[in-house]
Amino acid sequence: MHESDILIIGSGAAGLTAALNLAERFKVTVLAKGAMNEGATAWAQGGVAAVLEPGDTFDSHIEDTMIAGAGLNDRATVEFVVENAPAAIDRLEKLGVPFNTEGEALHLTREGGHSHRRIVHVNDATGWAVQEALLNAARAHPNITLVADMVVIDLATSRHEARYSGAGNVWGVYAFNRAANAVELFTARATILATGGAGRTYLFSTAPRGATGDGIAMAWRAGCRISNMEFMQFHPTCLYNLDVKNFLITEAVRGEGGHLKLPGTGHRFMPDFDPRAELAPRDVVARAIDHEIKRLGLDYVHLDISHQPPEFVRTHFPMIHEKLLGLGVDMTTQPIPVVPAQHYTCGGVVIDRAGRTDLPHLYAAGEVSQSGLHGANRLASNSLLECFVFGEAAADDISANWGDLAPPPAIRPWDESRVTHSDEEVVIKQNWTEIRRFMWNYVGIVRSTKRLERAARRIDMLREEVNDYYGHFRVTPDLIELRNLLESADLIVRSALHRKESRGLHYTIDYPETLDAAIDTVLVP
Incomplete structure (x- = not known):
């Protein structure tokens, strides 16, 4: 058993921000599923x-976020995040993130849905630079223990106490150690989920391979509410x-200045769909591309910036150009040939502005959570920002309430006395x-009730198989991920069937109108 003051699951922007804010006072353990820099942040x-930017205002950033989120955002949360953004950038600069500058000032670029230039960046690889800076700081801190290759199976809760209790407290996690090929128990007074999203439930996704909805599925099984899982953002390109x-x-x-065009004819099609053309929000652009691909039976469309001077393109997009x-x-x-792909999970574990979940001692931050910031569609470049602001908010709340957080009681070790080694890895593959394919075909950019019901039937069938498999065989990283993928797929489909309107990223041909009242979908375990 491993014990620390605070346990953080995930080594991306949210997890490491929380760790660095807590390490001045506490012993912190950070678990990563693979290597420490393999999460979505680096991507x-x-x-x-x-x-x-001079002339830009908090109100304008708040408004842009609310418009992108189709009115489903929690305004107080949006204000909280936006107003804390400049300070977050300042802290990253102090950590040594080499943001691009223009003279004395930071260079700001603009992205779809923003009314001003307000994106600070490091060329076209911001996440990598941020990840490196946070990781270097964490590695250098004597109070932070970083543990790679730990695949978390489930939260250790009051149900796992040596003297069973129904109190619902979270005391840490059971995790599969890849190197030792064994399950280990990690306990702490407070646990922070920073596990990222559920993008790998889809066939095409820009998410890293490990984005299998682990934190969302674990929190749901332990008793947390999950919200707005129908809002899966598809990156258009x-x-x-x-x-x-x-x-x-x-x-x-x-x-x-890049234009979206049809292969063959070279017709620039975005102005046919929206007056903002290529600068329309992502959901509009993704649906337009999806429409043209399906209408014409294409494999892809073209994204063309070759009308800009070559030097301009090479300077602005060195990494992409080289790749x-x-x-x-x-x-x-x-x-460039492009297709839409799943990109961001706007829903997740319900948290408040301090990052607290429904369960005592359990916090969440970043893509795993539903804080009220993104609403029905995330505004570009608000996601890393959410990680910094909520990573710090969770750390602040834990510090402020440390005296009320009881130390963990005795927790039962992992029991695998009744299981055997599997001889059928092919079942998992x-x-x-199958999950990724039917989610792409039935629960993608454009949905219908019939398609969603088809997906739901497939999930019910697979659940029986996966539960049976999980009950009889020793856990492996693949089995853990499959179980979480299926749970995440179920939460997405149930949420999508529940919403009888089209709003933001959820577009259904059976309910094309948007209702007057914006109401969150909240699933209660």
């Missing part, structure tokens, strides 16, 4: 949104390449593929 190309899965072409390519050159596409002279 973020865009940047961090903050009001820094993922590179279409059969060898390279999930390489993202940042929003900023459209922000800096595409290696794949035989020169974006300074050729269009098959089910994983």
